[in-house]
Amino acid sequence: MLKLKNSRKSLMKIRKSLRLGLLFGVSSFSAIRRTGRNDGPGGGGRTGGTIADRDAYRDTVIKSRDIVSFDYEFSPNSVFYRGYNISHRYCVFSMKLEENQAQVKIYLCEYSNIIRMEFPVPKEKLMHLQELVEQQNLASNHGRYKEVAGIPARVGAKLYIGYASGERISAFNNTGHVIPNYSSSLVFDFFRKIALEAGQEDFATRHDRPPRSDEQYNAITRGTWYTKEDNFTLEFDDDKLKIHEADQLKYEGKFTSKMGIFLNEEKRVRFEPFRDILVKQEHILVKRFREEDLEFSPGEDFYPKMVQGNWQDPDQKYRLEFVGTNLKIFEGEELLLDEEISFRYGSIRLKDSEDKLIGPFQNLYARIGDIQVLPKIDESEDKRIRFYPVTN
Numbered sequence: 001m002l003k004l005k006n007s008r009k010s011l012m013k014i015r016k017s018l019r020l021g022l023l024f025g026v027s028s029f030s031a032i033r034r035t036g037r038n039d040g041p042g043g044g045g046r047t048g049g050t051i052a053d054r055d056a057y058r059d060t061v062i063k064s065r066d067i068v069s070f071d072y073e074f075s076p077n078s079v080f081y082r083g084y085n086i087s088h089r090y091c092v093f094s095m096k097l098e099e100n101q102a103q104v105k106i107y108l109c110e111y112s113n114i115i116r117m118e119f120p121v122p123k124e125k126l127m128h129l130q131e132l133v134e135q136q137n138l139a140s141n142h143g144r145y146k147e148v149a150g151i152p153a154r155v156g157a158k159l160y161i162g163y164a165s166g167e168r169i170s171a172f173n174n175t176g177h178v179i180p181n182y183s184s185s186l187v188f189d190f191f192r193k194i195a196l197e198a199g200q201e202d203f204a205t206r207h208d209r210p211p212r213s214d215e216q217y218n219a220i221t222r223g224t225w226y227t228k229e230d231n232f233t234l235e236f237d238d239d240k241l242k243i244h245e246a247d248q249l250k251y252e253g254k255f256t257s258k259m260g261i262f263l264n265e266e267k268r269v270r271f272e273p274f275r276d277i278l279v280k281q282e283h284i285l286v287k288r289f290r291e292e293d294l295e296f297s298p299g300e301d302f303y304p305k306m307v308q309g310n311w312q313d314p315d316q317k318y319r320l321e322f323v324g325t326n327l328k329i330f331e332g333e334e335l336l337l338d339e340e341i342s343f344r345y346g347s348i349r350l351k352d353s354e355d356k357l358i359g360p361f362q363n364l365y366a367r368i369g370d371i372q373v374l375p376k377i378d379e380s381e382d383k384r385i386r387f388y389p390v391t392n
Helices: 002-038 124-135 181-197 214-220 302-306
Strands: 050-054 067-074 090-098 101-109 114-122 145-148 157-163 168-173 223-227 232-237 240-245 248-254 256-258 261-263 274-279 284-288 291-298 309-312 318-323 326-331 334-344 347-350 364-367 370-373 385-390
Touching (some): 214 256, 214 385, 318 385
Parallel strands (some): 145 168
Antiparallel strands (some): 067 090, 101 114, 256 261, 284 291, 309 385, 318 326
């Protein structure tokens, strides 16, 4: 009888231990889940594996076109924009419908600087934003969700777009991007433009060079570009691109460029055998699959092709008009020069002349994307004049 009682007591102790262990395990798991939801993108100081990982619902269709709330925040490492990778460590863009206007909020964090902006814009800007959402098919990213424990805050990305119908597009990843890099560049460009229209500072300006305009990129994508060490060449002719490796044609097709990023005929950033083609400040950078990047520099024939058309200084005092090898210089409506010219790489001179004086200018010099009047040695920097391409 005593043995039976002891056996029953031992069994009860085992059952109790199992219940406590199970309860503790469930409580611990629930705590981790709660911590993951409450700590935001960073997930606090936890360590561990993936908490949740879900791919997008790529067949998502949004019937409404009336955005009432747009929020996108992301860490822009490797996101390219008009000559540079975006320099901010973290970007937050928001636009919400409030009564008869839209309220914009912008937060940009750098390691040594924080930029905050808040301003109203006409509510029609929400429809312009919707056009971007549709063009980039951001609904195809709806439902993308990935959360990994132990990741610091402000490393990944979040997207939320709410519509008047109650429909929504949402995505979250605390380790990387939730939309393609090119789409992020377009969102960055959209908010930069509406900020400038509202009289805000240009948060994309780098050093002494503002981001290039699309007109400049149209001028840049002319002529032939060469690599220094490899046998690749890029040959631009109007809207057509040829890629050669030595004498072998590797690619031929139409292209467009947006913000210094090349797009193929399907409006995608792919040009076999290359992955991305980007216009940096003084060269073209080509990214390849599992191989080193390539840098292309312009050949001697580049500048005569690049300068074709009309160029204007920001003060609209002077205008340069290039047609073939002829240059006309105007001050207002007055014609100051009508002569044949020649090039020595970027240096523009009168044909068959060593003189650097061209009309009212000395040292007229074409760079990639602009034309400059350089100051003389004893002149101050404010004597420099920059010309940029303009549409006819």
